[in-house]
Amino acid sequence: MELEVQIEKKFPSGFRLEVAFRASGAPLGILGPSGAGKSLTLRAIAGLERPDRGRIVLDGRVLFDSAAGVDCPSRGRRVGLLFQNYALFPHLTVAENIGFGIAVLPPAERELRIARQIAALHLAGLENRYPAAISGGEQQRVALARALAPEPRALLLDEPFSALDTHLRGEIERELREALANYRGVAVFVGHNLEETYRFCGNLVVLAGGKVIAAGAKEDLFRHPPNFESARVTGCKNFSRAAAVDGAIEALDWGCRLRVAQPAPATLGHVAIRAHHVRVRAAVERDVLADAGAAENTFPCWLAAAMVVPFRVTLYLRLHAPASGAADYHLQAEVTKDQWETLKDAPQPWRIELAADKIFLLPD
Amino acid sequence: MSFDLAPVWISLKTSLSATAIALVLGVAAAEWRERKRRALGGILDALCLLPLILPPTVVGFFLLLLFGRNGPLGRLLLHFGAIVVFSWPATVIAAAVVSFPLVYITARGAFAQVEPALAGAARTLGASEWRVFQRITLPLAAPGIFAGTTLAFARALGEFGATVMLAGDIPGRTETLPLAIYFDIAAGQMRQAFGAVMIVLVVSLAVLLALGLWARSERRRRIPER
Numbered sequence: 001m002e003l004e005v006q007i008e009k010k011f012p013s014g015f016r017l018e019v020a021f022r023a024s025g026a027p028l029g030i031l032g033p034s035g036a037g038k039s040l041t042l043r044a045i046a047g048l049e050r051p052d053r054g055r056i057v058l059d060g061r062v063l064f065d066s067a068a069g070v071d072c073p074s075r076g077r078r079v080g081l082l083f084q085n086y087a088l089f090p091h092l093t094v095a096e097n098i099g100f101g102i103a104v105l106p107p108a109e110r111e112l113r114i115a116r117q118i119a120a121l122h123l124a125g126l127e128n129r130y131p132a133a134i135s136g137g138e139q140q141r142v143a144l145a146r147a148l149a150p151e152p153r154a155l156l157l158d159e160p161f162s163a164l165d166t167h168l169r170g171e172i173e174r175e176l177r178e179a180l181a182n183y184r185g186v187a188v189f190v191g192h193n194l195e196e197t198y199r200f201c202g203n204l205v206v207l208a209g210g211k212v213i214a215a216g217a218k219e220d221l222f223r224h225p226p227n228f229e230s231a232r233v234t235g236c237k238n239f240s241r242a243a244a245v246d247g248a249i250e251a252l253d254w255g256c257r258l259r260v261a262q263p264a265p266a267t268l269g270h271v272a273i274r275a276h277h278v279r280v281r282a283a284v285e286r287d288v289l290a291d292a293g294a295a296e297n298t299f300p301c302w303l304a305a306a307m308v309v310p311f312r313v314t315l316y317l318r319l320h321a322p323a324s325g326a327a328d329y330h331l332q333a334e335v336t337k338d339q340w341e342t343l344k345d346a347p348q349p350w351r352i353e354l355a356a357d358k359i360f361l362l363p364d
Numbered sequence: 365m366s367f368d369l370a371p372v373w374i375s376l377k378t379s380l381s382a383t384a385i386a387l388v389l390g391v392a393a394a395e396w397r398e399r400k401r402r403a404l405g406g407i408l409d410a411l412c413l414l415p416l417i418l419p420p421t422v423v424g425f426f427l428l429l430l431f432g433r434n435g436p437l438g439r440l441l442l443h444f445g446a447i448v449v450f451s452w453p454a455t456v457i458a459a460a461v462v463s464f465p466l467v468y469i470t471a472r473g474a475f476a477q478v479e480p481a482l483a484g485a486a487r488t489l490g491a492s493e494w495r496v497f498q499r500i501t502l503p504l505a506a507p508g509i510f511a512g513t514t515l516a517f518a519r520a521l522g523e524f525g526a527t528v529m530l531a532g533d534i535p536g537r538t539e540t541l542p543l544a545i546y547f548d549i550a551a552g553q554m555r556q557a558f559g560a561v562m563i564v565l566v567v568s569l570a571v572l573l574a575l576g577l578w579a580r581s582e583r584r585r586r587i588p589e590r
Contacts, residue, residue: 048484074487081488087481091503100499101489150490 001025003154003186007044007054007064017041017051017210026202027180027187029218031194031233036207038190039084042156045188046081047074058153058186080152084159086143088131094118094142095127101150117145121179136164137172144179154186161196173199194235198222206230228362231272236360237332238278242271249361254319254330258297261357269364277358278333280315282346297356300349304329306340313340317352367559370536371544374455376567378540379520382459386516389460390467391509395497398475416465423462424529431457431530454531455538459523463516470515474508475501507579514575518568 006020017037021028030038043049045056047063050071056064058079063072089097099114118124121141126134131142140160147155160176161169173196180187180200191197197204204221206214206229214221214230225231228239240253244264248257251271258271280301304323305316313336316329323329331352335343343350393412397405415423431438431448441448448454478501486496502509524542531538533547541564548557 043484046484046488048487074484075490075492077488079488081485083481083485085481087479087485089482089486089500100486100491103495104490146485146489 001059001153001184001186002057003028003045003059003188004055004057005041005045007041007051007056009040009044009049009051009053015210017044019205019207019210019212020054021205021212021215023186023188023203027189027200029197029201029204030188030190030207031197031204032207033229033233034192037210038207039158040210041207042081042158042188042190045154045156046079047072047077048081061153078150078153080147080150080155082140082143082147082155082157082160084162086131086139088139088143088146090131093128093130094123094134097131097142098145098149100146113149117149120182121145122175137168137175140164140172141175141179144176148179148183152185154188155180155183157187157189159190159192162192169196194233206233208233225272225360225362228270228272228364231360231362235274236272237275238330239270239272239362240330242268242361244268249359256299256319258354258359259356260359260361262361264361265363267363268361270360270362272360272362273331273354273358275314275332275334277355278317278331279353279355280317280333280335280339280343281351281353282343283349283351297354297359298351299354301331301352302348303350306344308340311337313337315340317350319352322348367556368535368544371539371541371560372563372567374452374537374539375521375541375564378452378455378459379517379523381456382463382520382523383513383517385456385460386464386467386520387509387513390464390512390516391471391502394468394471394475395501398472412468413465415462416469420462420523420525420527421529424458424526427454427458427461427526427530449530450532450534450538452531452537455523455527455540458526458530459520462523462526463519466516466519467509467512470512471505471509474505474512477508478504510575510579514572517571521564521568 002022002024004022007017009017011017015037017040019037019041030041032038040049044051051064051066053066054064055062055066058077062068062070063077063079064070089100092100095114095118098117099110102110102113105113118127121144123138123141123145126138131139134142161173164172177200189197189200191200198218201218203216204218205212206221208229214226221230222234225234225236231239240251242252243250245257249260249264249268249271251258260271283300299319301317301319302322303315304318305326307314307316312334315333315335316326317331317333318328319330333352397408428449429435431441431454433439433442433449438448448457482500482504483496486500491499522542523540524546527538527540528543533539533543539547541560545557545560545564548554548560
């Protein structure tokens, strides 16, 4: 089971899609900001968008090859696509929707497969309902059942949760993962939400501006994002322009000098650190007496704003001087509710520590 | 005095046939036009809509040029021994041409309303272009097309100018109700004209009401209440 994609397409708007990747085994996740070309890539694989150049091979079967003049129509590709808004046929019942892709089968076999999908996706009792009369989560399961019924060799999921209410997402995500666990083909998952994509996928491809800017195992990508955009789409919040200065790094936007664990790349552009890697503590006596720069990568900081959610608190911190307003901050730090309780009444400035081994050095 | 029913039957036959032709051609043209953005699309649109805004006599004039003895289509048909001008088919052609734009324009709107992702979904599910059209696009556009067809029927039933130019007024053959009304009045037969007027009125109302009821029940069947 392998999907090999290498495509190029130019659009009149000037946008250029140029992606190449392979997917096999565990679902492949495609991450990227909106407008990066994620959905376009899926549409090209499904045969709904025709690339100018390239090759798409699924399980050794050439679906598209511009050099050889092969362009298998969408209907013959055996690629299932789960649309962002599900694209259920509003004038057909749930059962008719699910059966749409298997119309060529003999009626008995067809009924059997519909029944199997209904059971697998917990849709019993909804067979004769119309899509408008079922909930968003049910609609998604119908769309998935419809895509799976013809037994596609590849299944493409285009932001499957974007149309759902937040409180439904957790449950529906679990159901979808369960349904996909038995799927034997190649799955490609396009996500916007980081955590969902991380939970679903093994390998990740990061797209930006129509190009692949990073690819690899998800753990590696999160631990060592190779560039600015991959750090950003993998959820990193703190960036500063940076320059290497005799053995240390000058973080220009943060106005501080950092010691780092790895050698800086030749074309260093930014330093970055994840919000949950930023450590914040109240000042101790030693800090106050000594020069603020005495401890490694530790700086005085003032609180600009705090955003409290049930179990965590995001602190917006300004270095070196008190903040003039909520928007006047350099870094975001994520702390637990407990840490916040002890921190919030401590006199400012607090101390911020940017651990050397947690700092990303991102080339331009 | 007995009322002459011939124009009633001619009118019904004519407008039903014309509506059927306008429906098929209008839907086909709209679908063909909607599927791909074509280079000469604007001109094509204008040509398709022209009969709607031209005075019917001007449409009749062009039809005479086309179907007349020396017209390109007229000569072609003469090869097969058919003369269109001043025959019953001429009433159908005239009515179909003037009602075609109404089907075309509403069908285009209706097709444009159908979510493009639905056709895409159908294709990924193995459907041929014909099946996509027949099972997805057409049923979803049906209410809009239906409205256009109703208008087309009303227009065909009322057609006068182009008909009188191409088909003339031959009682019992090409004399439709609007023609009968005009020539009755011209001859001072007000009672006869009044009868025809009432029939047009009643038929139009009845058809519109029946179609409206059918459309409503159709909607209910498809989109159940939540």
